[in-house]
Amino acid sequence: MGKRMRQDEEEDAGEEALRKAGEKLPSQFKNKQKRTAAYEKVKKDKSIEKKKRIKLRDAAEKQALELGEAPPPRKAQRTIENTREQDETVALPDDDELQADEGLDEFSSHFSRERVPKLLITTSQECSTNTRKFIKELLTVIPNTYYYKRRSYDLKQIVKYASNREFTSMFVVNENRKNPNGLLVVNLPEGPTAHFKLSSIKLSKKIKGHGKPTRHMPELLLNNFTTRLGHRVGRLLASIFPQDPQFKGRRTVTFHNQRDFIFFRHHRYVFEEKEVKEKAPVVPGDDSGKKSKKSAPKTVTRKGVIARLQECGPRFTLKLQSLQAGTFDSKYGEYEWVHKPDMDTSRRRFFL
Template structure:
C-alpha cells in the first residue's frame, strides 16, 4: 500500500515538473516564433502591456526617490541620459570650443561680419531657376514674409552670374535661388555678396502655410532668430551665413521667431509666434459660518504662453560650400559632401 502511494507521489512530481518546464518554455517563446497570426498578435500585445507597466512602475519609484531626497535635503539620484546617435557621435577635431580665441578672432574679419556688426542692413534678392514650379511662387511668397527686407525678382532668361553682378550694383547683401524640379522646390542656393561664399542646400519636406493646421499669419515685425546645434567650424560658418540673412535688431514685441535647428546634419526650419492667453483659474477657499463649513470658488486669472506655427516648414541638407560667388565650372570648394564620407551613422559635419 505504502509503495503504491509513494509511486503515485513520484508520478505527480514528474507531472508538476513537466508543467513547470512547459510553462517556462511558453514564457521564453518569442512572438516571432508563433506561427498563428492571431495568437502572435495576442502574445505581442500582452508583452507590450507588461513592458509598459514595468516602465510606469520604474518611473513611479524614481519620482518617489527624488521626492524623498528633496524632503530629506539630500541630493536627488542622477538622471539616466538615454543613448542617442547625437550624444554618441564620433569625435571631431573641428568642434568649436568656448575658449577658441582663433575662431572668435576670425569672426571679426569674415564675410558676414559687416552685417552681423550692424554696419550694413541685410538686403536679400530672391529668385528662381529658369523652369519654375507650381509650388515655387507660393514658397517664395512665404519666404518674403519670413525674411525682412527681401525682394523677389523674376529669373527670366538671365544667367546667374549676371544676376550676381546686378545684385552687387543694387547693394544686395545676399541672393537666395530656389531651384525646382518636377513642380516641386528641391534645392536652395544662398550666395553671400559681394565676395561669397556660396552654399548649396538640398531642400525637402516642404509644407506651405495653408497646409499647416491652425496656422497663424505673421506680422511685419523683425523676427527673433534661433540657431541650434551648429557645433563644428563648418557648422559655425553655415550658421553665420544664415544669420546674415536676418536683421540683428529683432522686434521682440512682434513675438515672431524663426528657428534653424540642426540635428544629424539636417537643418529644420520652423516659423512661430508666441501667444499669451489669459484664463480663469478656480481657487477653492473655505468660508466658515455658524452652521458649518461652506466652500466658495473665487476665479483667478493666469497667463498661459503657447506657440502658434506660421509656416512654411522645410528641411535643408548642406551639399557644398564654395569659395566666392557662384561658379559651376572654375569654382573652388571649401567643403563638398561625397557619398564615401558617409562611413558611419554617427559621423556629422555641422
C-alpha cells in the same frame, strides 16, 4: 530612437546574465516553440526586474525628499545626439582663434552693422506655381527681399547684377517635377555659396491655427551649429536677416540644426488671458461624522495671463550639400566642403 537603444541594451544585459548563469540562450533552441517560450520567459523576467528597479528608484527619491536632501541623479538616456562621434572641429564658445577668424570673414561687415541686408530671390528658368507660392511666403518672412524672374539669364550674370545694385545675398530656388527641391544661397559680393537640399515644405495655409505676422523685424535664433563648418553656415544664414529685431512684433525665426538637418520655423508670441481652475481648501464636517455640503471640494476660477507660440509658416528643412568659396562658379569654383555618399559611414557622425 532612444527607446530602441535602451531596449537593445536591456536585451544585451539579459543575454549576458544568462551566459553567466550557464543557461541556454533563446537563440540556441532549435525547436521553434521552445525558442519562443524561452524568449517570452526572458522578456517577462526583464520586465519584472525593470519594475523592481523603478520601484527602488522612486522610493529612494521619496526618502530623499522627505529628509530634505537632493534626490539621487537619474541615469541619462542614451540618444544619437549625446553619443555622436567626437569631432575635432567642434568649437568652444571661448575659442579665441574662432572669434578672430569671424572678425575678418565675409560676414564681419554684416555683424558690425556696416551694411543693411538686402536679398534677391530668383528661380530656375522654368518656374512652377508651387515654387512661386513658396517664394511668396519667403517674401513675407525675410525683410527687405525682392523677387526677380530668372528668364534666360545665367547665374553669373545675375550675381553680377545683384552685386552692382548693393544686394547682400541671393537665393536661387531650384525645382524638380514642379516642386521646389533645392536652395542656393549666395553671399554677396565675396561669397561663400551654399547649396542646400530643400524638403518637407509646408505652406502657411496648410498649418492648422497659423497666425499672420506683422512687418516688424524678427528675432533670429540659431541652434546647435557647433563645428567650424556649422558656425560658417550659421553665419551665412544669419547674414540674411537684420541684426536689430523689433521685439514689439513678437516674431521669431528659427534655424534648428539636428543631425545635420536644418529645420526652419517661423513663430510669433501670443499673450492671452486664460481661466485657471483651482481647488478651494476643504471645510471639515461636524462632530457627528456626517459630511456637510460645505465640506465638498469646490473649484475657484481665476484669470491668468499665459504665453504661447503660434506658428506663422512656412516650414521647411534644409540639408547642406556643398559650400563653395566665393560666388557661384560651377566650373572653376573652389569648394570648402562637399557632401559625398562615402561620408555617411555612421549614424552618429555629424558635420554641422
